[in-house]
Amino acid sequence: MSKAFFVTGTDTEVGKTAISCALLHAARARGLSTAACKPVAAGCDERGHNEDALALQAAMSLDLPYEQVNPVALGPAIAPHIAAHQAGRQLRAASLAGYCRGVISVGADFVLIEGAGGWRVPLGPRETLADVAIALGTPVILVVAMRLGCISHALLTAEAIRADGLQLAGWVANQAGPTEMACHRENLDALRQRMPAPLLGEVPHLLPYGPDEAAQHIDISGLLL
Template identity: 70%
Template structure:
């Protein structure tokens, strides 16, 4: 079975997709076969496709149909459990896990499962995306958005992941916009306090290049 990791973030809009694409590009540069799944995405175009899922497809080496990469595509760009309720559907972690396993059992060296928002984003009144990661029993990669409040958010998320019984396989510092005040001091604090390997820092690149971003990451430790 492939090496599989669940990618979560300290919040929404911290760069989970950007970092996931960078990891996929770094793996491809190392000669690895890769795939990714965005099990649930809220916010789709007129064709029912989500830009994050399309970005993952562009960076992974596997040629998979869109529906396999993003099995639950919801039109409204709102919290997934609210979007599902608005269209009269339901979501279960076990169902999403089945979609993910369909890709995980393929001939891939690395599979990334990208979450939505942060660790505790609800799927229903009873389940969150954390339940999906627990169902899959995979390591977690944490994307830390380097902005004010990131230390608290990162430590709380790491505590929640470990408390749910999953290993924190690594973390990536992502700069989603302008460089924060005292960037290096915050980064140094995170490197000392987060109980996981530091995989690297993704700078704010304009125009965006996942290939260039991937060159700043070291994924050897998670692939051992």
Template identity: 60%
Template sequence: MARKSYFVTGTDTGVGKTLVSAAILEAAATLGKKTLAMKPVASGCDDTPEGLRNEDALILMESMSEPLPYDQVNPVALLPAIAPHVAAAQAGRHLTAERLVGFCRGLQMRPADLLLVEGAGGWRVPLNDRETYAAMPVALGMPVIMVVPLKLGCINHALLTAEAIRRDGLSIAGWVANRPDPTAMTCEQETLDYLIQNLPAPCLGVLPWQERANPRELAKALDLSILFEN
């Protein structure tokens, strides 16, 4: 059974959740940990001879240590790159938190030291007319790792996301700052200092910009010690 399970969310879409997740998996591997990962719902898939495939899910498969078939890493694959609940409706499918919880619990039963579950978009992305994606980690009681992009507006987005996570009754295990742009944001260090002082969780690392992102290299910027305590 997976000893540690974490849900990875972002302050918005396109902030680097997959890159951060892959770097965490690589960093855990250097500590001798057995790792698993999944992206339960992925929209924006390619239609291949093997079926629908999502680039993010494939990146997770490359970085985790334990082999899994694609369908267990990404059980709900949707073709168009649009909001998951809209993509599902167009495909005649209905997403529910209960179903996603079942997928996650199945992986949690596998032997591993770490399981990462990557969300889609931000914390309040809809699954259907009544539920948001947050309902799944809430049902699992899963601690959250938050990804914060270092760009203008990130303080507001990070504080609001952290507030929503804690209001939903979950703890934030840590957060990772990601640089989504080759040019450093204005007053980057001041922004980092404010986030470190005001987010209710430790910073696990600040990832440097890489034109061709290499999760194994980015892993060197992370300190995962707090994730494996107790």
């Protein structure tokens, strides 16, 4: 049976895709087959391809067509609900969850569903991306960018995930920029003491970034139990 997880972040530009690719590489290193889906992506090239979705497609072991990895591709790099409105489209959580189930049903051992932005990114007037995760019922992995404000952002997101009835399976501390935040260790310790889930790893800023190297900083053994 597939182990599937929804990957979210404390905000946009926190490194969700980089960490997702690292998680996929960590699973492949254990001999597991892997697949991933980014159900909606805003910010696509002239072919309708999104950089993050392409990275996921390259990192997973199964050979799935781009349209299955990223079924809803929107042009401008803006909030998905605004991009969809500009394109005359409607985003519905049930439809997006259905696309994700299609990837899960392929039967990979380890499957990641990557959100867009943070937990409450709107899909429309009433729904958010959290509704996709709720519809799937999958445990959640939270990517925390280690920068000023991360403690409150992480704890509030963890509270929201649990309030929505989902399990926070673990979190990853990601150094999303080249400059380490002031009192990095103290902030990390504060998060470890307060987060209601295990720390899966601390990923440093890697230049150039390589998912195989990033995977060496992550322990997924607790996710596979």
